[in-house]
Amino acid sequence: MAGNDDYFAFDDESLLRPRNSTSNENLKRGDSLVRRERNDFTNPANPHHYYAQKTQQQRERGQVQVQESIPLKDMSRGTKKTASTKTQNSESLSFWQIYCYVITFWAPAPLLSLFGMPKKERQFAWREKIALLSVILYAGTLVAYLTFGFTRTVCSNQSLRLRNNEVTGSYLIINGKSYGLDSSSHPAAAGIDAGTNVLYPPINAGGMDATFLFQNVNGNCKGLITPKDNCTIPYDDDENLAWYFPCKLLAQDGSTQPNFTTSEYYDGWACHTSQTARDAYYSLDSAADVYFTWDDIKNSTRNLVVYNGHVLDLDMLDWLQTDDVDYPPLFDQLKDSRLQGYDISMVLSDAFEKKAARCLSEIIKVGEIDSSTIGCLASQVVLYISLVFILSVVFVKFFISCYFRWVVARKQGAFAVSNKTMKQHANAIEDWSEDINARGPIKKMEPSVRPHGQRRLSAFDLIKRNSMMLLNDNSTSKAKDKFRGMTTMTTQSFHKSNASTVTRDEGPFQSPFTNDLVSSSNVSDTLDATIIHPDVVAQPPVDFMPYGYPLVHTICFVTCYSEDEGAIRTTMDSLATTDYPNSHKLLMVVCDGIISGSGNDLTTPEIVLGMVEDFVVPPEEVEPHSYVAVASGAKRHNMAKVYAGFYKYDDTTIEPDLQQRVPMIVIVKCGTPDEQASVKPGNRGKRDSQVILMSFLQRLAFEERMTVFEYQMLKNIWQITGLMSEFYELVLMVDADTKVFPDSLTHMAAEMVKDPEIMGLCGETKIANKTESWISWIQVFEYFISHHQAKAFESVFGSVTCLPGCFSIYRIKSPKGADGYWVPLLSNPDIVERYSDNDTNTLHKKNLLLLGEDRYLSSLMLRTFPKRKQIFLSKAACKTVVPSKLKVLMSQRRRWINSTVHNLMELVLIQDLCGSFCFSMQFVIGMELVGTLVLPLAICFTVYVIIFAIVSHPTPIITLVLLAVILGLPGLLIVVTATRWSYLGWMLIYIIALPIWNFLLPVYAYWKFDDFTWGDTRTIAGGNKASHEEEVGEFDHSMIRMRTWREFEKEDRSKGKGQGQHSRLGSILNLDLMPEAGISDRDDSRFF
Template sequence: METGYPPNRGATLNRGKTLSRPERYQPAVPLLTAKESSSWDPWVVFSRVVTFWAPGSLLSSLGGLHDKGSQQAWREKIALCFIAIVMGGIVAFLTVGFSSVLCPPSAANNPTKFLRYNSTDASGKLGILGWQFDISQSKTAPNVDFYALSAQLTGQDITNRFARDYSKNPACQGKDIQQFAAVTMQLCQNKTICNAGPLSDQTFQAYNIKNTTKLVGYDWKQLASDPLKNYLVIDGNVLNLDPYIAATPVLPNDKVDVVIRTVLGTDHKEGGKDATRLFFGRPELKASVNCLLQKYFAGNIDKATIGCFTSQLFLYVSLTVILSIVMVRFFMACVFNWFISPRLALPPKKSSKAVVSPQVVVGGSGGGARAAPWAHRNESGAVVKTISMDDVGNDLFTVLLVTCYSEGEEGLRCTCESMAATDYPDDRKLLFLVCDGIITGHGNDKSTPDIAVDLLELVPEFKDPQPQSYVAVAAGSKQHNMAKVYAGYYPYKDGRKIPVVCVVKCGGPAEQGKPKPGNRGKRDSQLILMNFFSRVTYNDRMTALDYDLFRKIHHLMGVTPDFFEICLMVDADTKVYPDSLRLLIN
């Protein structure tokens, strides 16, 4: 069945070099040296790995993708989505989860979590089991004066004044750690020291001392002071080894004792009595850490841990980078707006170089509506005038594409009025309307194509156009579409008239009577114009619609379409500034 339009493929015959149009020559692509795509391309392999769950048979049966090219295109789209999701997950983790992983709440340096040892904030407080207890309203004890201890050093550890029994503690029952004196030692061998009673909630209630739920915080410099000379740090936890050092002699064969005395015997002016590496470097010593923490715990280092420091550093670096990018972009935008953009919008200088220009007839419709531009070239007495690119100057021939769907008269007129009001010669701009099907919008009494055509003063020769075939962006039977081309002028103020071509996609005979005949989408509307200019520029075979457009554009503008150099587009219902066209073209 003859459809009257060419197949949907590129040109099968290349143009040869001619004397009149040497610039149109296209060299043939060498077939023998063409680069072949490899099936083992990394991107292809990655897309197949990501979509391993979708075999070709499934895509063919459920997705309707029968050829390998379509299936590979689908796989690559899914691969791109996968990459976007992974990158989004990474950003979300760095934004939300990174700090939580490196600096959990238990390790975070929260000012509300600590009360610093020997500070004004710890006034009236004493440390027990690493927690600050409020003794400001405590009762007088017979054997211990809480007020005197607090006045001596606020926040100091008094855990050793309470009686404790760790012999049945599970953390201290391991057979491999029973050899260490620090594990097996009973802290209250001297009853005169543990004279405040048993370490229990009942004792605290009896003395009316209350837990503030804040840990005792220590500074590294404080650990170098004389009152804390027997304090050391394991993994950020501060241990009070005063009772152990006082009750235990040097034990050369006790590995824990050797490590404790080595760390405590080292002179650190800035503190630094950290035994973490020594304890965690050997399995038998690491096994004793939990028992030592439960027996000698006196608080925490209230400085940021390595993880917290790293997360904060990352946060500040990220913030600095982001703010730097924002500020640089803002600065560049200001420089561009104030200094560069005015220079870009200046009229270009006229080139002194010779330009190869198309040989185009000028003179509007002087050959009849159905005559080709060159129809009278050889007639005796015919005046044929040609122009060159130098004659065009800086006012380039421009197409203003407007895609329409279901807009009303107010929206279409607003767009046409704003384009007609642009500061640009009327004979160098062509308003190109494309109506995407016979559609009547909500609240309209006429279809959008009828509204668009009613806005124009049609050229009498083209007043009743016939539908012309073209190849649409669609599949199956919808690939064949038909459209009418209306040619006329849009009347504006002071007698001005702007040339207008209105393409109405009306559909083929089989679509008449169906909803939305001719509708193929905005992309198809754009490609009607771009495919037309592509075929005009490269002398490819044209559709019936292309021939109709060629003849009517030449009639309106006085030049053949290959003289157009600029194509700008807006949607209907869009208003443009009067100087926009001039600025963009400059």
């Protein structure tokens, strides 16, 4: 790819722009601080690789006139893999693959075959599961070590410590250490009978200080304390004294006054100077150290100082027998210098003073200062840093969630409201969500917008009326003032249609490198106007803004599988009766195969087609067409039918005066003739249904070749709406068992229009069967907190990591600048190519693409466009029925938990999310990933801490406070944000069920890492077990041929389909038509 391609001038986002436009100087980037390697678009790992590849292909292709249909093999997506490439990839093992084989060396392939895993892919999936479990074990071990083992490792030599003045009578204190002598017996001595315990009468030494009974003499004090000439204390020729102080017991509080009276038995009685007594003393093991706090030292009536951690009682120097010994004057200086409460370690600095200090430590030490070792300090630092991080995240999430509720949420949507009104709206949603069949506040419709409420229009009348709307000068002037800078496809086309400098052949859907492939033909930028359905919903004037913002055309996309008629009817009714104008919404339903749900008499397609009337083509005449499915082997070839008409209401569920005429497209994946005898013909999964739409939108945006099936989609949409599909900007994705609140779509579309940086948003999902069983009870608070805390927090930063597939809206493309540029988002090749990946050869990709496709789509959007926003809109709401049986809940959460883990692995690698280091969404996602992995261990720790706090001392205050904060703040969030006090009760039920949420479900999910079946969430007649891994046969691409839609249209016109009337209408009007009438916004576009 050439370096001067316009694509490289927009390395932050990919753009579509009008053809022949030269006014792009204001969008080009100058010098950039982005690293060069991040703009290497040849690397498939680059988020914009496929877009760069697509634009380059179009540039090359645009130089050639295309006349014939082109086989699919020439239009295969992505980079082609040759056989040699595949062989090379299979032979070169990655580090992860090597680790998987090493960790499972004890399970050879033959052994796995015996246990029902004959295929190599299945065996390796099991090996990856074991490897992932080992990683979880490592993470859990690390967390457990940091929680319990780290302190014991670095602070393990901590002996029992007793505080001064709190030593009980079962201990005897000697030189600052406590000795447990509760069961001791003293040998016979003068005044002491054999076997006497000195702690008790007659000695009563329990809790006393016996330092003077076991004096440390002639050690560091030798040469400092010396005998006088008339010394009465025994000493030898080396002046080794027998004792320094009277051999008396002292009170541990230091209150005993000096007493120099001699013993009644003999001189030196109780001084334990004999070798036998000394050996007995040295054989004792200290039970505890006596310690003093700094407050004890400073506030004591004793003259206490600290030297090298030892507490010295200088008042004990008053007990020196000054008539018998000499000692350094330094002793008296220290005693009289008012140093009480100070550390004198640095004061005594020279050699003599240090020796004197060591001497004092041997003879008047009464304990240790309360201090910690380096290891203990380190453990405390780690503890408090961890505590700060955890509490910071918890409190920040809490306060930001409150900020979202009270400040952000009320300003979202079509209009800002007061907190009082916001509360009333929330209460209305709560009342509505109590019953799945309860109907919201649907507005009555004017007769003109009801089904069959207006006379059928000819194509001539339709074109003429919409043309007159565009030419209304008053409408033009008012619209320009009302748009307020908000850009949609409609407003942009309106401005261009009224501009005097418009040139031919410009349009916002062209790639910068796309030339007109059929410029020599007479094919226009729209399809044949004569085939438009006479009951098409007329487009309102361009300045029609009932909610204060320009309306955008929206596709309401519903995927069906095995739901019953009641569930589908509920969903379709709620979408059709939303108060968003029916002129700007299109219902599109995809039936995933010819399937009968369990208990259904009709197949799902039969149920859905029964909800359609006024078909464009009679259902029995609709033919199936081939397309490339998201599957493997022969299943890549699938066939589908496209039906078009209008939604058919049931008057028993929606009264006629509440009905509105809504166009509807039904796509039935019917399968190839070879699979009609199977249980699920045509079934390829929900992701395939989504890719049908996304791929179709991509081909339109880039004017690529498409299949006959996709052309039929384009043609049918044109016939029932009068619009080219390019005009649709939003896709609301809803599951077929979900009911939408009437004003939800209005608020969602409004938020999208107001902020073009938003690429996706979701509303709140409510539970309609709260009280069905205890299984549904425990889910109520979990749904509430996941929206009002998790999503609310992420929404403030524009980084909601999971837009649920049951109720989310995505932007197809976004306006950028005033020159007609559009950024393809959902239709971006980098999104479509990666989301439609069928090469799921690793456990990671299988969990992403086969189990958690909805969440993966959100992750892909954030990864490709990290500077854009994904938000939560609390004004929009839907309700659904959650599992009411434990078996079904476990099956559902197995898929959700596993997809969450693997999606977080993807998101944690995105470096461009807002913030930096620990103050970033990347850091928060990393914490969520670790927290998810160690959930089972965390609940075990919680139970251990609670039991430990009850039965042990000292109580772990910090841990209990942390636990209380984590569990208590959500309750406070309910008080602050919820509109119903009942959620406090739901929270208590949730807390009681924590072992299920944090242990049972994640352990079950982790053990089922290699299970890629859908499980028991959806059941069908004839069996529900199907593996995503099955690959049968080879894909025959020759059965699918592709052309541009212009070529298909040219072929239709050459066959004379509607050609006469089409030309006649053009000669009569000769007018530029309003884009809402179905005309593309290429400026000189006409029907003829």
